[in-house]
Amino acid sequence: MTNASSRIPLDNATLSLFQNAKISIVISVIYMIVTAINLLGNGLSMWLLLFRTSPKTPSIIFMLNLTLTDLALGSALPFQIYYQLKGYHWTLGSNMCSFMTLVFYTNMYCSVLTMMAIGIDRYLGIVRPMMFRQTQKRKSIAVISCFLMWGVVLGVLYPLMTTDLTYDIPELKIITCFDVLKKSMLPSDFAWALFLSGLVFILFFFPFCVTTFCYVSVIRKLAKDSKTVQKKRAIRLAIIVLLVFVICFAPNNILLLIHSILRLFYDKSVYMAYKLSLCFSCLNSCLDPFIYYFASKDFRQKLRAIIRMPSLSSGDSMKMEQKETLFSGQ
Known part of the structure; x- marks a missing residue:
């Protein structure tokens, strides 16, 4: 994002x-690579979660929510590819630009909040198993939580829905889409500060801290017993989730904050680094199916059956799977 009024010259970096x-x-x-992996992996995940996984536990509901946002991103990326290959020239109109931008950022921040919700659900199931034991109540809370996530994300991103995000650059004979964001989109520097704080701190930093606490607590709880199968799986899940945060989400949000501060107050830019980090943030949609594999027993079994992998059959593994089904919401 390069903040500019309607005709202020762009910085050299942009x-x-x-x-x-x-x-x-x-x-x-x-x-292109992300789109192919996204549509294949999440298409299979959606089919398994919808039609082959039962019952629909809270974790499964959160996974369906995450898969839906990933598939929306996969469907939107071809338009971004076309835009890139046209040399940053957007030809599909301002409404389509706003819609595609909203899909892009909704995926990122709904993914962050949904992974936090999955972490909380596993924390309650393993560390606090006596809380929210009533399955139906937990399902209702999960569904309401998904709607709240969308409400919070769309609320913070509301300025993007009410602004023309295209920008004409006559000297290059291109019309950009969300690569040049007018400073006049918001009425004051204070409003910009609130907007950026909402993105970085409410939709990223806070969920990251909660997710880290939940998975660290789960690992510490499982480390106290000898149930190594569940412990190893929980550790793998925690590693994957935290890697998604660190590799996909953290660089983009940190660079967004740095770039916006530099542009607003110092007339400097780190836009190229931000643009690349935004690109890599899409990798989360390729890693999410691995989260499902380690978070859901039923998903894991159905996937193993499809790709003809042998299921674990040891007595200890069966006991651990039973406990995981009972307490972690699959």
Whole structure:
């Protein structure tokens, strides 16, 4: 994002990015790979979660929510690829630009909040098993939580829905989509500070802290007993979730904050680094099916059956699977 009024000249870093064909091709190739993996992995996940996984526990409901946002991103990325290959020239109109931008950022922040919800559910199931034991009540809470997540994300992103996000750059003969964001989108620097704080702290930093606490607590709880199968699986799940935060979400949100502060107050830019980090943030949609594999016993069994992998059959594994089904919401 480069904050500019309607005709303030763009900074050299942004203009350089728009003229860098190699970077545009690299970003396009990454998006192509992500799109293919996203649609294949999440398409299979959606089918398994909807039609092959029962009962629909809270964790499964959260996974369905996450898969839905991932598939929306996978469906939107081809438009971004087309835009990149056209040399940052958007030809589909301002409404479509706003819609695709909203899909892009909704995926990121709904994914963050949903992974936090999955972590909380596992924390309650393993560390606090006596809380929310009534299955129906937990299902209702999960469904309401999903609606609340969407409400919070769309509330914070509301300025993107009410602004023309296209920007005409006559000197390059291109019209960008969300790559140049007018400072006039919000009425004051204070409003910009609130907007950025909502993105970085409410939708990223706070969920990251809660998720880390939940998984660390789960690992500490399981480390006290000898149930190594569940412990190893919980550790793998925690590692994958935290890697998604650290690799996919953290660089983008940190660079967003740095870049916006530099543009608002110092007329400087780290836009190329931010653009690349935004590209890599999409990798979360490729890693989410691995989260489902380690978080859901039923999903794991159905996937193993499809790809003809042998199921675990030791006595200890069966006992651990039974306990996981009872307490962790699958």
